[in-house]
Amino acid sequence: MKTEREKKLITKYWLYGGSGAMLLGTGLAVLLHGSKMKEVGEDPWFWVSTGGFALIMSGLSFIGDANRFRTMADVLKELDQRAAAQQ
Template sequence: MRTEREKKLITKYWLFGGGGAMLLGSGLATLLHGSKLKEVNADPWFWVSTGGFALIMSGISMIGDANRFRTMADVLKELDARGLKE
């Protein structure tokens, strides 16, 4: 059975993982749109592409945080199984 702290960490894992995946996908789409704008010599292509890169990096960061939350939950579970938890 999971403790309240583990449940909070798992909830954060799912929220950050899902949000990060959404940002990563949106960033890729935005970056490709900026690439298309550059092909047709549209004026705002640079800013659209920069926004796409920012979304991609934010998504990767959130996925990394999700990984950290999952690891912390697994460590708490392992400590609980060993009887070493407070």
């Protein structure tokens, strides 16, 4: 059975992981849009592409945080199992 702390960590894992995946995908789409803007000579292509890179980096950061929360939940579960085995 999961503890309350473990449930919170898993919830954060799903929220951060899902948000990170959405930001990463959105950033890729925006970056490709900026690339097309450059091809046709539209003026703000640089800023659109820069925004795409920022979204990609934000998504990767969120995915990294999600990984940290999942690892913390797994460590907490392992520690709980060890404590139960000693009793």
